[in-house]
Amino acid sequence: MKFNRAELSYFLSLLAVGSMLGLWFVAPMLSLALMGLGLGYGSLVWTQGLTIALVVLVLGAVWKQHGALVPAAIASGREKRFRLGSVLTGLANLTVGLALLGSVLGYLLHREFFLAAGFVIAGALMLALPLNIVGILCIETSRQRP
Numbered sequence: 001m002k003f004n005r006a007e008l009s010y011f012l013s014l015l016a017v018g019s020m021l022g023l024w025f026v027a028p029m030l031s032l033a034l035m036g037l038g039l040g041y042g043s044l045v046w047t048q049g050l051t052i053a054l055v056v057l058v059l060g061a062v063w064k065q066h067g068a069l070v071p072a073a074i075a076s077g078r079e080k081r082f083r084l085g086s087v088l089t090g091l092a093n094l095t096v097g098l099a100l101l102g103s104v105l106g107y108l109l110h111r112e113f114f115l116a117a118g119f120v121i122a123g124a125l126m127l128a129l130p131l132n133i134v135g136i137l138c139i140e141t142s143r144q145r146p
Contacts (some may be wrong), residue, residue, distance in 0.1 A: 004068045006086055010139065011059060013089040013132040014069065016096075018055040020129060027051040037108035078142035085138030092131035099124030 027047045034043035063069050074082050103117035 007063075007068060009086070009089045009093050010069050010136075011063065012093050013136055014059055015055060016092075016125075016129060017132050017136060018059065019035040019052050022055050023048060026054070070139065073144040074142050075144040081138045082142035085135040085140075085142065088131045088135030088138065092135065093129035095124050095131070096121075096128045 029045040030050065033046050034047060035041070039046075061068070070086075071082070087100075099121050102111070103120050106113035106120075107117060
């Protein structure tokens with residue numbers, strides 16, 4: 001498996017967007033199926049974890065099968081689109097990382113900051129998810145198709 005910054009940034013972007021879509025569409029159906037089996041409302045928490053784990057497994061399998069997530073061959077004339085997508089996914093991941101770091105440091109400096117930390121992280125995710133979606137679309141449309 002190839003491992004570089006572009007792969008890691010693209011993986012984290014796909015993980016964020018895939019988890020969001022999975023929690024919107026897959027988790028409700030999975031929770032209904034588990035509740036139908038008689039597992040009760042406790043299965044709601046498990047379905048969220050299972051959905052995110054499923055997204056990680058799918059991304060890991062694709063990465064292992066193809067050797068990379070980021071396209072190795074960029075179509076001519078689409079290099080700018082690929083660079084824009086890489087910058088957008090990197091910026092989105094940097095935003096979330098800084099929000100997490102700021103929340104941890106804020107909590108260590110002032111214990112009541114945990115009340116605001118959720119808003120800081122949620123705001124960063126609300127900014128990062130559209131950036132990730134546009135970045136993923138830019139990277140995927142720059143891929144050279146066989």
